Each structure stands twice: as C-alpha cells, then as structure tokens.
Amino acid sequence: MQVIPLKYGTIFKQAFGQPDVFCQFAKDILGIEFNIDKVYTEYEYPEPIGFVRSKYDLFAEDTEKRIIVEVQHVKEEDFFDRFLYNHLISMVEQVGGYQAYGFDRTVYTIVVLTSNFHNRNIKFSYAVSDMNPIGEYGNTVEVYPHRLVFLCPRQVNDKTPPLVKKWLNFIKDSLDGEMDEMDYPDTLWRKIMAAIQKQTINPALLSEIKDDAAWEEAKIRFVEEGERKGRQEALEEAARNFLAIGSLSVEQIASATGLSLERVKALSNKKI
Known part of the structure; x- marks a missing residue:
C-alpha cells in the first residue's frame, strides 16, 4: 500500500x-x-x-x-x-x-x-x-x-x-x-x-502535505548548511593554529585540514 x-x-x-x-x-x-x-x-x-x-x-x-x-x-x-x-x-x-x-x-x-x-x-x-x-x-x-x-x-x-x-x-x-x-x-x-x-x-490535504514536505526539506538544508559552516570554521581555526606554530608549510596545512591551498594562503596573509 x-x-x-x-x-x-x-x-x-x-x-x-x-x-x-x-x-x-x-x-x-x-x-x-x-x-x-x-x-x-x-x-x-x-x-x-x-x-x-x-x-x-x-x-x-x-x-x-x-x-x-x-x-x-x-x-x-x-x-x-x-x-x-x-x-x-x-x-x-x-x-x-x-x-x-x-x-x-x-x-x-x-x-x-x-x-x-x-x-x-x-x-x-x-x-x-x-x-x-x-x-x-x-x-x-x-x-x-x-x-x-x-x-x-x-x-x-x-x-x-x-x-x-x-x-x-x-x-x-x-x-x-x-x-x-x-x-x-x-x-x-x-x-x-x-x-x-x-x-x-483529498487534494486539499495533499497540498498541505506538500507544503510540509517543502518546509522539512528547507529545514534540512538549513541544518546541513549550518553544520557545513561549522565544520569550515573548525578547519579554519585549526589552520590558524598551525600557522601560529609556524613549523608547517601552507602546503602541509592544506593537506592536513583539507582546506584549499588558496584558502590557507589567505588565512596566512590575514595572520600577517
């Protein structure tokens, strides 16, 4: 059914x-x-x-x-x-x-x-x-x-x-x-x-259910986006810590964090 x-x-x-x-x-x-x-x-x-x-x-x-x-x-x-x-x-x-x-x-x-x-x-x-x-x-x-x-x-x-x-x-x-x-x-x-x-x-109730579904999907995207941003911020914070230590190259930091080389370089410039 x-x-x-x-x-x-x-x-x-x-x-x-x-x-x-x-x-x-x-x-x-x-x-x-x-x-x-x-x-x-x-x-x-x-x-x-x-x-x-x-x-x-x-x-x-x-x-x-x-x-x-x-x-x-x-x-x-x-x-x-x-x-x-x-x-x-x-x-x-x-x-x-x-x-x-x-x-x-x-x-x-x-x-x-x-x-x-x-x-x-x-x-x-x-x-x-x-x-x-x-x-x-x-x-x-x-x-x-x-x-x-x-x-x-x-x-x-x-x-x-x-x-x-x-x-x-x-x-x-x-x-x-x-x-x-x-x-x-x-x-x-x-x-x-x-x-x-x-x-x-009935069609009227189906319309309400479709609205429910659209709202649930929107909330899921919102939560996932928040989690993605949270992970990004955590990775960037880790990169800043590595940069502060100064013993790793930007290439090594990019590899360790999964951030792009360009982003690590940008963080390095901000640090300076």
Whole structure:
C-alpha cells in the first residue's frame, strides 16, 4: 500500500487525531486509561502563557489528564528546550492564582521524532523524563506524576518496551511511503492505514502535505548548511593554529585540514 509517511505533521494529525487511536496510543505509551470524545489539532490556550505562545499538534484532556502529542522530523538546536517549555506551560496554565498552586490535571507530553539525532551519542527509542525527586537512599518520592516522553522510531531495539515497540515499528514502517497490509490485521491498524493511504487523501490535504514536505526539506538544508559552516570554521581555526606554530608549510596545512591551498594562503596573509 502506498501511504503518506507519518513524518509529516499534517498526516500524523489526521491519523492520530482519531479519538480511539489517540486513546490506545496513550494507553500503550503511558500505561494509563484515557477517555475522550475529541482531539484538538494545532491547539492554543485561550490566554497566552509565558513569553512564547505555544501551539500543540494534538491536544486532548479529560477531568484528570491532559495529553499532548507532538511530531517532529528535523531537530533544531533548541529542540529539547522547546518541548520542555511546552510541557511546563501545560502545567502552569492550570494554576489559578497565588492561592491555587494545584494542578487539576496530570500533564503528559509525547514527542515523536521521526529522524535520527545528528549527535550519535544520543541513543534511545523510548526516553521518559519525570519530575519526581530522589532521596538519599535512592528512593523515588512519588509527588509529581507529570511525564515528558520522547519516542524515536528509527532507533527501536530489543530493549524497547513491547507495547511501545509496536507503535514505533508501525510509524517507522510508514516512513518509506509503503506498507504491507498483511502485517497489520488488527482493526485499529487498518483504521490508521486508511487515514494515511495515499490514494484516499483529498487534494486539499495533499497540498498541505506538500507544503510540509517543502518546509522539512528547507529545514534540512538549513541544518546541513549550518553544520557545513561549522565544520569550515573548525578547519579554519585549526589552520590558524598551525600557522601560529609556524613549523608547517601552507602546503602541509592544506593537506592536513583539507582546506584549499588558496584558502590557507589567505588565512596566512590575514595572520600577517
């Protein structure tokens, strides 16, 4: 089956914005029961909170829980800070005043990352951040139930929790634009596949997805250009250090750094 990859926010929101899909996803990822009639897309709180107005891909809440799901393909430099901020804002928004510090709803934020990290030292398929303090005896003091969860389908492994793993494998399977229906016989999987099947997507939504794709490609080029410039600056800094030592010729420095001979000569002239 030809499908629209779940890396695109527009199609992810269409598939996972179905209440029954959203609730089952939350149950398997968070281990909680969640009952709702509606999932909001591109949700904003009525009044601004903090200095940055937050908007959430998928948002739903019942009387006790507030669950937010975000999907992102390209990780900008402020990635972790931004989602921590969004998570905290969804807690702070509930505070009614200086005499009402309580949180009526537990906040759960799930962030789905559909590409790998540039930093190869960051490895996980499922990572959870909670706010519970740990005592001097190593015991966790269970006072803050709120959780921020990061999912990375491309890094699913043997240690990924089984219920989480089935969702990550499904998302990962969609990323090349093709899925085998025989692998997903259950009704819920079929319902999601129907929502992302390429030939059933209406033209208006396809236009939005194309915009998503163009934006993702632009962000990738921006990140790659930044990395390229960063590498160039690092190489030029190394060349300057070699020139300062003075024991190597410009030819040797060019060979060691990979910079062109003309560029090393230019740096040498600037040094002088």
